Amino acid sequence: MDKQAAKDRFIKEFDQLVKELQEILTNYKMPQEAIDWFTKSLDYNTPGGKLNRGLSVIDTYAILKGTTSDKLGDEEYKKAALLGWCIELLQAYFLVADDMMDASKTRRGQPCWYLVEGVGNIAINDSFMLEGAIYILLKKHFRQDKYYVDLLDLFHEVTFQTELGQLLDLVTADEEHVDLDKFSLEKHSFIVTFKTAYYSFYLPVALSMFMVGVSSEEDLKQARDILIPLGEYFQIQDDFLDCFGTPEQIGKIGTDIKDNKCSWVVNKALNKVNQAQRKLLDENYGKKDDESEQRVKDLFKELEIEKDYYQYEESIVSELKQKIDQVDESRGFKKEVLTSFLGKVYKRSK
Numbered sequence: 001m002d003k004q005a006a007k008d009r010f011i012k013e014f015d016q017l018v019k020e021l022q023e024i025l026t027n028y029k030m031p032q033e034a035i036d037w038f039t040k041s042l043d044y045n046t047p048g049g050k051l052n053r054g055l056s057v058i059d060t061y062a063i064l065k066g067t068t069s070d071k072l073g074d075e076e077y078k079k080a081a082l083l084g085w086c087i088e089l090l091q092a093y094f095l096v097a098d099d100m101m102d103a104s105k106t107r108r109g110q111p112c113w114y115l116v117e118g119v120g121n122i123a124i125n126d127s128f129m130l131e132g133a134i135y136i137l138l139k140k141h142f143r144q145d146k147y148y149v150d151l152l153d154l155f156h157e158v159t160f161q162t163e164l165g166q167l168l169d170l171v172t173a174d175e176e177h178v179d180l181d182k183f184s185l186e187k188h189s190f191i192v193t194f195k196t197a198y199y200s201f202y203l204p205v206a207l208s209m210f211m212v213g214v215s216s217e218e219d220l221k222q223a224r225d226i227l228i229p230l231g232e233y234f235q236i237q238d239d240f241l242d243c244f245g246t247p248e249q250i251g252k253i254g255t256d257i258k259d260n261k262c263s264w265v266v267n268k269a270l271n272k273v274n275q276a277q278r279k280l281l282d283e284n285y286g287k288k289d290d291e292s293e294q295r296v297k298d299l300f301k302e303l304e305i306e307k308d309y310y311q312y313e314e315s316i317v318s319e320l321k322q323k324i325d326q327v328d329e330s331r332g333f334k335k336e337v338l339t340s341f342l343g344k345v346y347k348r349s350k
Contacts, residue, residue, distance in 0.1 A: 006069060010055055013081040014047050014088075020140065021133055041113065041126045042133075045092040046085075048108045053091060053204055054084030056341070060208035063336050082141055083151070083207045086134045090155070090199060094162060096127040101170065102259075131159070147210040154206055158198045165195025173262040178286035180278075185267045189232060192264075197231025205337060214332035226323050226338050233316045234345050239263035240309045243300060245349070257293045260286030265305055266296075272303045317346055 018039060025035045061080040062069045072080070098104075099112035100123060106112060114123035134155060142148045169191045172182045205223050209215045242254035243265045256263045266285060273281060280299055284292035300306075324338045 006055060006058075007051060009077075010051060010058065010081055010084065011047060013078060014085055017082065017085050017137065018042055021136070024136060024140075037122075038126075038129060041129065042092075044110075044116070045096055045113055045126075045130060046088050048110075049088075049091070051084075051088060052344075053200055054081070054088045056204035057081075057084035057087065057208050059340065060205050060337050061211055063334055063340065064208060064212040064214055064332070079141060080208065080211065082137060083211065084204070086137060086155070087199070087203055087207070089130050089134050089137075090159065090203075093127050093130040094166075094199075096123055096130065098166065100124065101166075102175070147213075147215065150210045150215065151207065154203065154210070158203045161194045161198045162196075165191050165193065169195055169262065173260050175260050175286065178260050178282075180266070180270060180282060180285060183262050183267050183270060185264070185271065188262055188264055188267050191262060192232050192235035193228055196235045197228045201227040201231035201234070201341065205341075208337075209333070212332070216331055218328070219331055219333040222327055222333060223337070226320060226327075227341065229316065230320060230338075230341055230345060233313070233320070234348075236264040236309075236312065237345065237348055239265050240306075241349070243297065244306055244309075257285060257296050258288050265300060265309075268305050268308055269300055269303050272305075273299075277303070313346075317342070 021042065022035055022039060025038065058069045058072075058077070058080045061076075062072060065072070065076075069077070095107060096113050099107055100114050104112050105115065113119055113126065114121070119126070135152070138148070138151055138155070142151055168187060172187055172191070202224050205227060206215075206220060209219065209223065239256060239261075242256045242261075242263065245254065255261075256265070266281070269281065270278070277299060280295060284295045287293070320338075320342055324335050324342070327333065327335045327338065329335060
């Protein structure tokens with residue numbers, strides 16, 4: 001099955017999920033206008049992205065079962081897809097709230113949910129409902145499974161970890177008060193590990209592992225020890241592309257410099273600047289005008305940050321490959337899960 005066909009099949013499961021949530025609200029005797037509102041929020045905020053996190057649950061499950069996603073039986077595909085959509089609901093919850101915190105204007109090529117006419121601060125409650133839907137669906141479909149509590153624990157822990165990353169990001173990189181003294185590569189590592197790596201890389205794999213029954217603490221640790229640094233590499237790559245990639249290449253205009261982001265690129269630069277270069281950064285980083293942004297980009301080129309990135313990339317990929325080679329497959333975990341993730345990230349250009 002090609003990528004588009006796999007995505008189309010996955011999206012069909014979302015339509016069923018929405019119907020189930022509508023039925024649950026109907027059983028609560030919720031007025032139709034409120035059901036319609038929640039439906040609109042679900043449709044607007046959940047299925048519009050690349051869906052990589054959700055699809056990764058199905059792909060990982062299939063690998064661990066020794067098959068391919070198109071050969072999974074209907075019932076096991078539906079359960080794996082449901083866990084995938086629970087991650088996408090978690091993502092939607094994070095993004096609706098994140099856009100309000102950052103006062104963002106657009107998301108996935110359309111206005112942020114809180115900026116849609118008539119929504120405003122109701123989006124705060126909508127974000128809570130997107131998260132709450134996860135646990136309603138888990139209860140309905142997994143209550144009888146012996147790993148049900150493991151799923152709940154995992155979603156709760158990863159949600160908290162992501163919020164810790166968001167907290168450090170918010171207090172470190174305030175758009176209104178630029179202070180580069182708050183930045184460091186250590187802080188960047190914590191932010192991206194907790195804000196991105198756990199829910200984007202570890203969560204899809206761990207969910208699949210629980211479903212298959214390959215979920216000893218040793219195997220979960222094997223997965224975590226590789227997927228977390230892989231997730232950090234992914235975000236560093238994202239930071240790099242935001243600054244050095246073209247809009248045609250990455251599908252958007254990079255804004256990290258203007259938004260005062262605590263990115264890997266600026267932290268790497270801060271470790272290399274002399275006094276005059278630091279002054280230039282302090283005067284231009286986080287400013288909203290194109291001229292200041294260009295001065296910062298020119299400084300990054302002068303400091304050869306691009307060269308540093310490619311050295312880092314080869315180093316981390318070599319390290320991850322060595323770790324994958326040492327994975328113990330005796331209990332049912334498979335190296336292929338990890339090589340598949342690494343293959344999607346290495347030399348990514350968008």
